[in-house]
Amino acid sequence: MIEPHKLLGVRDLSVRFATEAGPVLAVDRVSFDIARGETLALVGESGSGKSTAALSLMGLLGAAGGATLSGRIDLRLKNGSTHDINRLSARELRRVRGNEMAMIFQDPMSSLNPVYTIESQICEAIILHQKTAWPAARRRALELLHSLGIPNPEKCMTSFPHQLSGGMRQRVMIAVALSCEPRLLIADEPTTALDVTIQAQIIELLKRVQSWTGMAILFITHNLGLVAELGGRVIVMYAGRVVEQGKVAEVFSHPCMPYTQALLRSLPRLRRARAPRQRLQAIPGNVPSAVDRPAGCAFHPRCGFAAKGMCDTRLPALEDCGGGHLAACLRWRDIASGKAA
Amino acid sequence: MLTMIVRRLLLAIPTIIAITALLFFSVTTILGSPAGMMLGQDASTDAIAALNARYGFDRPAIMQYGAWIAGAIQGDFGRSFTTQQSVARAIADCIPVTLEMTLWSILLATTAAVILNTIPVARRALAGATTAVNLIGITVPNFMLGISLIFLFSVWLGWLPSTGWAPWSDGVAEHLKRIIMPVLTLSAYYFGVFSIVYRAEYRDVAQRMFIQVARAKGLSEWMVAFKHALPNAILPVITFVGITIGQLTGGAVVTETVFSMPGTGRLFVSAIAGHDFPVMLAIGMLIVTGVILMNLLADIAYTIVNPQIRFD
Ligand SMILES: Nc1ncnc2c1ncn2[C@@H]1O[C@H](COP(=O)(O)OP(=O)(O)OP(=O)(O)O)[C@@H](O)[C@H]1O
Ligand code: SF4
Ligand SMILES: [Mg+2]
Numbered sequence: 001m002i003e004p005h006k007l008l009g010v011r012d013l014s015v016r017f018a019t020e021a022g023p024v025l026a027v028d029r030v031s032f033d034i035a036r037g038e039t040l041a042l043v044g045e046s047g048s049g050k051s052t053a054a055l056s057l058m059g060l061l062g063a064a065g066g067a068t069l070s071g072r073i074d075l076r077l078k079n080g081s082t083h084d085i086n087r088l089s090a091r092e093l094r095r096v097r098g099n100e101m102a103m104i105f106q107d108p109m110s111s112l113n114p115v116y117t118i119e120s121q122i123c124e125a126i127i128l129h130q131k132t133a134w135p136a137a138r139r140r141a142l143e144l145l146h147s148l149g150i151p152n153p154e155k156c157m158t159s160f161p162h163q164l165s166g167g168m169r170q171r172v173m174i175a176v177a178l179s180c181e182p183r184l185l186i187a188d189e190p191t192t193a194l195d196v197t198i199q200a201q202i203i204e205l206l207k208r209v210q211s212w213t214g215m216a217i218l219f220i221t222h223n224l225g226l227v228a229e230l231g232g233r234v235i236v237m238y239a240g241r242v243v244e245q246g247k248v249a250e251v252f253s254h255p256c257m258p259y260t261q262a263l264l265r266s267l268p269r270l271r272r273a274r275a276p277r278q279r280l281q282a283i284p285g286n287v288p289s290a291v292d293r294p295a296g297c298a299f300h301p302r303c304g305f306a307a308k309g310m311c312d313t314r315l316p317a318l319e320d321c322g323g324g325h326l327a328a329c330l331r332w333r334d335i336a337s338g339k340a341a
Numbered sequence: 342m343l344t345m346i347v348r349r350l351l352l353a354i355p356t357i358i359a360i361t362a363l364l365f366f367s368v369t370t371i372l373g374s375p376a377g378m379m380l381g382q383d384a385s386t387d388a389i390a391a392l393n394a395r396y397g398f399d400r401p402a403i404m405q406y407g408a409w410i411a412g413a414i415q416g417d418f419g420r421s422f423t424t425q426q427s428v429a430r431a432i433a434d435c436i437p438v439t440l441e442m443t444l445w446s447i448l449l450a451t452t453a454a455v456i457l458n459t460i461p462v463a464r465r466a467l468a469g470a471t472t473a474v475n476l477i478g479i480t481v482p483n484f485m486l487g488i489s490l491i492f493l494f495s496v497w498l499g500w501l502p503s504t505g506w507a508p509w510s511d512g513v514a515e516h517l518k519r520i521i522m523p524v525l526t527l528s529a530y531y532f533g534v535f536s537i538v539y540r541a542e543y544r545d546v547a548q549r550m551f552i553q554v555a556r557a558k559g560l561s562e563w564m565v566a567f568k569h570a571l572p573n574a575i576l577p578v579i580t581f582v583g584i585t586i587g588q589l590t591g592g593a594v595v596t597e598t599v600f601s602m603p604g605t606g607r608l609f610v611s612a613i614a615g616h617d618f619p620v621m622l623a624i625g626m627l628i629v630t631g632v633i634l635m636n637l638l639a640d641i642a643y644t645i646v647n648p649q650i651r652f653d
Contacts, residue, residue: 048583060556090562097558110550115572115647125558271347 002042002074002082007183007216008034008057013071015052015061024290026052027256028240029071037214039232041248043221043263045287050220055068057218058103059085059093075100078183099129099185101175107193107287108170118145119157122175129180144175147212148205158223167198171205178209185210188220203229224263228252236260239288239298242318246325252282256336259283297330305331342644350563353633358410360606364625365406409622418623423615428623431608439593439604440508445524446583449581450531455578458540459571468638487599488524504601523600527593531585538581543574572596576643583639618626 002009015027027049027067034040037096042050052061061067073085076101088096112121122144122163123137132140138157145153148171161169172188177185186207191199203226210217219230228247235267236244237258244257255261262283285302288294294301311329318326321336329335390540395397397408418428457463495503501522507515507629546552547570555569556562599609605624612620 060553094559094561095558095561101556103554105550105554107550111554113551113555113569113573124560128559162648173554178555331481 009074011072041227044237048237102182103186106189256321259331394639419619425603435605450528454535482593587635
């Protein structure tokens with residue numbers, strides 16, 4: 001069970017896919033908490049398991065996805081009770097999705113159904129979860145569009161998705177997500193497909209929305225610049241595992257794990273180049289294949305500090321390296337004190 | 342939209358002329374002189390010449406075509422060589438039979454194909470089975486299915502008359518009794534074709550993000566499938582239905598022959614067998630016009646189902 005101020009408690013979450021190339025352990029014993037109203041950023045290279053973790057929180061990886069899940073995902077509902085997402089029935093899950101927590105996705109272009117108007121797509125969730133009639137749902141949708149800074153909300157309501165720009169569509173998606181006042185918003189790279197200026201607007205918008213509604217945000221991104229802007233806490237994932245976790249200010253000023261250090265070293269360059277779509281590639285070597293993970297610390301083939309006979313055999317556990325800042329590195333003490341070469 | 346329709350209709354005229362001309366000249370060159378066909382190989386030259394003069398076959402081919410198309414535009418397709426009946430009349434008598442059978446079959450086949458391939462449980466559980474059913478529908482020749490039905494319902498159970506046709510005026514029950522087996526036979530084929538088209542499109546649509554979004558809203562799998570996936574996956578089926586209705590005779594030939602129905606398909610077959618040149622041409626023209634018109638209708642239906650597609 002989770003502490004009273006916590007909204008979500010993930011314990012030893014593992015997700016395995018059966019693929020033709022063999023079983024893929026996309027998420028490997030991941031644990032973290034989200035407090036009410038908190039912002040938690042999830043960063044890591046492509047394939048590190050961020051989206052898979054997010055989808056399992058929504059219960060969207062069940063039977064249909066061909067995935068096997070283990071561990072607990074405890075969520076505190078609006079009515080105060082706590083449930084493990086992994087153990088809910090399909091019907092119970094549907095009552096949680098869109099209502100207790102909502103998700104926005106990377107590609108606003110294909111997130112809206114081309115066949116329906118914006119109005120019907122926003123009202124859909126409201127009518128489903130709040131059992132309201134169409135006029136009330138419509139009023140709520142208009143209000144949402146208005147507060148999300150959409151010019152001419154009336155016209156937007158009757159538009160079809162293809163008549164809107166990418167930035168507008170992502171605002172509409174945010175409206176869809178907020179429509180039932182969820183207490184957790186999961187945003188999976190919500191700005192990656194957008195222009196830099198629009199990207200900044202969407203981030204601003206999310207921060208504002210969070211200040212009115214007090215909802216927690218799990219923000220998934222490649223972009224460490226955005227993480228710094230959002231503040232709150234950050235989790236760094238590598239090859240399906242959490243490798244570092246803590247307050248953004250703390251992790252960014254004193255990263256303990258060589259992977260995070262390398263990510264951060266590449267940050268100023270990324271910023272100067274203003275390349276928001278650039279993936280994190282400043283680290284030599286490739287992300288290990290998900291089918292065939294290196295033994296020991298999965299980062300050891302790329303790590304400048306890797307020690308033979310240690311890093312390639314022993315799996316580092318998360319250790320507290322000061323004030324609740326956790327890192328999974330066997331040599332973090334040596335590295336911090338400058339003893340490691 | 343209106344300009345698009347007018348433009349497409351205007352464009353249809355030269356297309357129809359070109360295709361009928363092609364049909365006209367290829368039939369005359371491949372099959373030889375119509376008089377020779379009608380009178381047989383041992384006909385005397387005099388008899389052939391007389392017939393040629395009577396029907397105007399002695400004129401240059403281009404003029405013959407000109408005369409034919411001029412008549413066709415006014416609805417005069419000449420007289421059948423074999424029955425001497427007006428071709429327009431013969432076809433007009435056949436069209437309702439074929440049209441009714443085709444429309445019922447398409448309605449049945451599309452509804453079954455779309456619904457069965459959308460229901461979440463059915464879609465997954467029957468993934469392999471429907472493919473087998475599809476293949477049976479498409480590959481088992483229509484005449485075999487037709488004959489099996491006749492054997493089962495007419496010969497063995499004795500419930501339904503095996504062949505023939507009864508118009509609505511003979512009473513609803515009598516009419517339905519005669520049309521049910523042909524419709525089932527033809528639907529099996531369309532079901533196979535439509536299922537394959539629909540399933541392929543559905544698979545693509547199911548990968549699109551808005552499907553995941555619909556689930557994330559908390560919608561049930563049924564709602565996701567019927568409300569969000571179906572309208573997006575049904576578009577190619579609409580085109581197929583349009584073309585199928587346009588072809589009319591295409592799917593009906595075998596079915597009409599097996600069940601001895603007086604439709605355009607059977608008329609076409611007997612026209613070919615009897616070298617009945619005017620009937621062949623007229624049905625050819627009917628098919629071309631039908632396909633063009635139904636294509637246009639299907640495109641219009643597209644814009645209604647999917648607002649994203651707009652014609653300039
Ligand atoms: N449905 C699936 N079937 C099989 N393998 C999958 C599936 N979904 C994800 N994976 C695998 O799981 C691993 C993690 O994928 P995931 O999409 O979670 O990564 P990510 O961190 O979100 O990456 P990105 O930044 O590219 O979005 C990858 O190796 C991927 O190939
Ligand atoms: S455990 Fe070893 S290989 Fe892994 S990050 Fe630490 S030093 Fe590098
Ligand atoms: Mg992802």
